[in-house]
Amino acid sequence: MENRLFIQNSRRALFGCLLASFLAGCSLYPDVNVDPAKNNKATFRQDAQECAQAYPEAGSGVHIKQRIGCMNLKGWH
Template identity: 55%
Template sequence: MKTVVTILGLSLSLIACIDMQTASQDPAKNTKAAYNKDLKGCQEDYPEAGSGAHIKQWISCMNLKGWK
């Protein structure tokens, strides 16, 4: 369990350092809950890879879902 928390923390740190989309094109969807739901869906569709390629996939996925 401790390892999972550490990995999650490191992943969130990396995400914070990149240009992750935080505003939706749809004003009704512009909530933290909607953002977290869409991000979780992208993370499930594109699991973490050792090379870090998953972050670019998450960004592309969020773009497709309307987050800019």
Template identity: 70%
Template structure:
């Protein structure tokens, strides 16, 4: 009998953890502004674009947290 090590499942576990953390990160993306005058689709879209330009995509995924922080600074929660 061959000795199967648990190391073969490690890549699958890592990918699973990354997918779950990415989905949780996206689900907490702010979409309500504290200022009623700014709480509309046009302002939201503009702020998303500005934050995306300030924090472009990176392979590590850290840009998602940076964009959320950027939106929080603009009053979105």
């Protein structure tokens, strides 16, 4: 009985951690440019595509941090 409760609590804790990390990861991607003239959807889409081409997907997920850094260099925060 105790083992079953432990497993249930472990699953809940794991799900909570995964959900929290997913939400934190989504909120870290820059979406506002410091230059008001560039702060629009078209410029954002173009800059995001350029960063995606410069840093293609990697199995380890490192490309996400690289793309965020690329967007930061372009003025997106």
